[in-house]
Amino acid sequence: MNYDQWRWEARAWLMEMLGRKSAAIQAYEQAYAAAPGNMRLAHLIGFMYAQLDDFAKAESWLMRVCERDPNNGDAWFNLGFVHDKGRAWQKAIDAFKKSVELTPNQDRAWYGMGMAYAHLGNHEEAARALEHAARLQPMNGHAWYALGMAYHHMHDPDQVKRTAEQLAQFDPQRAKVFIRETERPDLHHLVAHID
Secondary structure (H helix, E strand, O other): OOHHHHHHHHHHHHHHHOOOHHHHHHHHHHHHHHOOOOHHHHHHHHHHHHHOOOHHHHHHHHHHHHHHOOOOHHHHHHHHHHHHHOOOHHHHHHHHHHHHHHOOOOHHHHHHHHHHHHHOOOHHHHHHHHHHHHHHOOOOHHHHHHHHHHHHHOOOHHHHHHHHHHHHHHOHHHHHHHHHHOOOHHHHHHOHHHO
16 A cells, blocks of 8 residues: 555545645645556546646646546546637547547537537537437437537528427426527427416
8 A cells, every 4th residue: 555645645635625626636646646657646636627727737637647548438528528618629529539439328528529519610510429418318408409509500490390399398498598599489389388
């Protein structure tokens, strides 16, 4: 057992419990220094930097994890998230693709990929990714809304209607906004009961 690593991890955990994230990160970094190559710690440090919106440091730590542990789908997802927050859409797409290649049921990676494609204006690819997200989490109103908007930008009124019908079943408020945003008053009857 590496007692230095254990001691620093215990301190980091305590700092986290006290809400002192910066101090927790410093302690985790000391734990990593005591156990270089520990990818669990590197991933945790990268994740915590992302929580503090320090995306440059988060990216650095997460890239280290992805390079040394390329089969870690969660690390690829977190790297995609960091790239997304930095508006590096293509890098986000690449990381999310790697995540879903390793963990195909990672609905958040499919969603992130779809949103990144949408930011690039590639609504066909956005729809493909968001279809996966919606299939994996059929009650995710955000995924259905984004999917419907991709269909709207693709000028596919039948799919817009199908999306509005699906949303109206479990998230009528979001369906109402979706119908308004897609300028489809013909679908208002789906949410007329919430006026």
